[in-house]
Amino acid sequence: MGKALAPLKNEGVLIVGSGGTTHNLEKVQFDTNVVQPWAQEFDTWLKEALVDGRYDDVNKYKEKAPHATMVHPTPDHFYPLHVAMGAADANSKGQLIHHSWGWSSLSYATYKFMVPLN
Numbered sequence: 001m002g003k004a005l006a007p008l009k010n011e012g013v014l015i016v017g018s019g020g021t022t023h024n025l026e027k028v029q030f031d032t033n034v035v036q037p038w039a040q041e042f043d044t045w046l047k048e049a050l051v052d053g054r055y056d057d058v059n060k061y062k063e064k065a066p067h068a069t070m071v072h073p074t075p076d077h078f079y080p081l082h083v084a085m086g087a088a089d090a091n092s093k094g095q096l097i098h099h100s101w102g103w104s105s106l107s108y109a110t111y112k113f114m115v116p117l118n
Contacts, residue, residue: 002086009087017084021046021109023077024070028103038067039105050094050111055085071105081111088113 005015022039029036045065049057057064059082065071072078085094098110 002083002088005083006087006089015084015087017080017082019080020077020106021081022071022105022107024073024105026073027070027105029105030103032104033101034104035101036105038070039101039107041066042068042071043107043109047094047096047109050085051096053091053093055088058082058085084111085113 002015002017008015022043024039027036027039042065046058046061049055049065061072061078062068092113094111095114096109097112098108100108102108
């Protein structure tokens with residue numbers, strides 16, 4: 001879907017994927033802000049993959065990422081990232097522009113995809 005939307009960038013359209021980089025509502029802990037290790041490990045893996053431009057790894061996150069099914073029991077909140085990533089240039093890399101945590105396991109990481117300047 002992202003690849004199909006990619007030409008819209010040339011028309012000045014901003015493509016946004018809104019979801020969650022970690023999202024398991026059954027595991028949230030409302031009484032603490034201590035980040036769960038499984039959520040942190042997945043979030044770190046995702047950041048490294050996006051910043052390095054390893055989009056194939058992100059597409060295969062269920063096989064490649066630590067705690068993938070714990071972090072995303074269903075993919076509905078993770079797939080918007082795939083759409084934005086697919087709309088990015090093949091040579092682009094993710095850049096983390098915001099990061100915070102909520103309720104011990106919800107990562108609110110925000111990325112933009114930019115082509116590196118040489």
